[in-house]
Amino acid sequence: MMGNGDFMADVDIGWTDPNAASSPAVTYRLSRSDGSMLDQGTTGAIPAGGMVTVQVMADGLADGEMITLAIDPDGVIVEDVEHNNERPFTAMVAEPPPPPPPPPPGTTAVVDLQFNDSHYHQAYYYNNLAFHFLVQNPNSQGVGSGACHYTILDGDTQIWRGSITNVPAPNDADRAANRIPTYDVFVGDGTIRDPADATRPYRPTPGRHVYTIRLDSDGVVAETNEANNLRRIVIDIPANQVMAATPQLKPDVRLQDPHVHQFWNSVVFHFFVYNFHGSETLASVGWRVVRVSDGFVVNQGVVENLAPRGTAAGAPQVAFRYTEEFKGPDVEYLLILDPDNLIDEDNETNNQVKFIIDWSQPGVG
Numbered sequence: 001m002m003g004n005g006d007f008m009a010d011v012d013i014g015w016t017d018p019n020a021a022s023s024p025a026v027t028y029r030l031s032r033s034d035g036s037m038l039d040q041g042t043t044g045a046i047p048a049g050g051m052v053t054v055q056v057m058a059d060g061l062a063d064g065e066m067i068t069l070a071i072d073p074d075g076v077i078v079e080d081v082e083h084n085n086e087r088p089f090t091a092m093v094a095e096p097p098p099p100p101p102p103p104p105p106g107t108t109a110v111v112d113l114q115f116n117d118s119h120y121h122q123a124y125y126y127n128n129l130a131f132h133f134l135v136q137n138p139n140s141q142g143v144g145s146g147a148c149h150y151t152i153l154d155g156d157t158q159i160w161r162g163s164i165t166n167v168p169a170p171n172d173a174d175r176a177a178n179r180i181p182t183y184d185v186f187v188g189d190g191t192i193r194d195p196a197d198a199t200r201p202y203r204p205t206p207g208r209h210v211y212t213i214r215l216d217s218d219g220v221v222a223e224t225n226e227a228n229n230l231r232r233i234v235i236d237i238p239a240n241q242v243m244a245a246t247p248q249l250k251p252d253v254r255l256q257d258p259h260v261h262q263f264w265n266s267v268v269f270h271f272f273v274y275n276f277h278g279s280e281t282l283a284s285v286g287w288r289v290v291r292v293s294d295g296f297v298v299n300q301g302v303v304e305n306l307a308p309r310g311t312a313a314g315a316p317q318v319a320f321r322y323t324e325e326f327k328g329p330d331v332e333y334l335l336i337l338d339p340d341n342l343i344d345e346d347n348e349t350n351n352q353v354k355f356i357i358d359w360s361q362p363g364v365g
Contacts, residue, residue, distance in 0.1 A: 013054060013071055015046035022047045029073045030056045033066045064319065066090055090270065090319035109222040110139040113148075113167060113215045116182060118231045119261045119270075120211075124238060124353050127203045130188020131160075133231065135215060137167040138180045139224070144168045151217040152187065154209055159202055160192050161217070206239040208356075231262070234330055234356040241350055244276070250346040251277035251308070253285050253337050256315050258353050266323040267357055269299070271335060274315035276346075277308040287318060288339040292332035292354070298322055300339070327359040 015023040023046040030039040038058035046052050056069060071085040079085075118133035131152060137145050145167040152160040167183040174181060192202040215229040223229075244252065256272035269289055275282050288300040299320050306316070324331060337351040345351075 013043060013046065014051040015048060017048040020048045022050075024077060026072060026077070027074065028054055028056070028069065028071050030058055030067060030069050031073075033068070038067065063321070064090060088317055090317055109224050110141040110143050111137055111145050111169070111221055112139055112224045112228070113137055113145055113221060114225070114228045115213075115215070115231045115262075117261050117263055118213065118233065119259050120233060120235065121188060121257055121259055123204075123235050124255065124258055127237060127240065128188070128190070129192070129202065129204055129235075130186065131211075131213065131233075132184075132186045132188075133213060134182040134184055135164065135167050136180050136182055137169050139169045140175075142169050142171055145216075145221050148216040148221050149218050150185070151214050152192075153212045153214070154204065157195050159195055160187055162187060164215075204235075204237045206237050209235050209237055211235065230361070232358050232361050233262075234358060236354045236356060238353070243347060243350060247276055247278040247308070248346040250344055251275050251280050251282060252346040252350070253282070253306075253343060254350060255335070255337060255353060258335055258355075260355050260357060262357065266321050268319055268321050269333075269335065269355070270317065270319040272315040272317045273303045273306065273337065275306040275308050279308055281308060282306040282343065285337065285343065286339055288336050289322075290334050290336070292334055298333060324357070324359050329358045329360040331357050331359055333357070 013026060013028065015026075017023070023043075026043045026046065028041055028043070029037060031037050039056045041054060041056070043052050043054060058067065061067065067089050069087045069089065072079075073085075075082075114136055116134040116136050118131075121130040121132065122128040137143075145164070147166060148164050150162050150164060151158055152162075162185065164183060164185070168181045170180050190201040194200040194202050211233040213231045213233070216223070243254075252275075254274055254276050256274055258269075258271035261268040261270060271287075273285060273287065275285070282305075284302045284304050285306050286300065286302050289298040290296060291298060299322065301318065303316055303318065309315070333355045335353050335355065338345070341348075
């Protein structure tokens with residue numbers, strides 16, 4: 001994720017070989033859309049079936065700037081599959097939160113835990129829900145939060161309890177650069193277990209779910225503001241859809257991992273688009289986001305020259321920031337692919353998802 005133009009990501013690079021041979025050295029490169037290099041490195045040999053984690057970094061990026069991480073960018077390694085060697089990113093600059101209020105009379109608390117970006121993944125089509133959020137502590141005294149817990153509830157049922165080691169406060173260098181450190185939390189990929197049966201991963205049932213993330217759920221951190229420790233996330237989980245596993249005669253335009261990043265004064269709609277077909281490139285695929293209550297078009301655009309591919313690897317992404325005029329709870333939006341039905345598709349039922357945003361809660365809007 002982004003913060004004040006700075007980008008850092010940990011990326012796993014895997015290697016498979018039917019002959020159980022290790023990889024040669026693997027080059028990776030982070031570049032801007034114009035091809036200029038931001039970061040580069042080389043791994044050692046990766047054993048067959050193994051994986052290494054590398055860290056890439058960049059600074060000076062603009063909000064909404066597209067960057068790409070490429071593995072083996074010069075094509076030195078001859079591979080059976082070449083189309084899964086790139087991962088696009090969209091830079092989204094985290095918004096600075098408002099200054100914390102002064103400590104209540106008679107207290108010396110200076111810490112204030114608060115959310116910046118919070119969002120979810122894989123709520124649609126897969127029901128393999130994951131949560132991702134950033135926590136900040138913008139006090140001017142340099143006092144870290146110390147260790148605490150956070151919880152995630154589905155309605156009244158706790159589905160996860162995790163630990164935060166310490167959320168640092170800005171130091172002198174941070175303040176000079178006008179930045180606030182963030183503590184990154186990601187929970188998902190089967191980590192969350194079914195509350196009724198811990199041997200199974202958590203899979204939300206279709207329908208509306210109200211999730212609550214609570215920071216410092218045990219109340220061990222003395223804070224200047226306890227009112228901003230909750231983040232409410234509402235998701236309409238759709239029924240599982242039956243979709244073709246192999247490309248058909250007609251193309252099928254599909255959404256990949258549509259989600260919404262909630263910041264302090266805005267949200268970012270973020271999704272990937274891919275063309276599930278064996279050979280046909282689509283000249284343009286339209287998309288539109290509308291507010292359900294009145295049909296207001298929040299934003300719309302097209303993805304041009306969408307190449308065919310059998311998987312979502314390398315699918316182009318769309319991300320845009322939006323601030324809502326009406327700051328009410330549970331405002332509904334529809335994201336629609338091919339909204340004017342210009343493409344003759346194999347499956348016309350998987351072209352839209354619903355987003356629900358609570359603009360009324362502290363720290364949103």
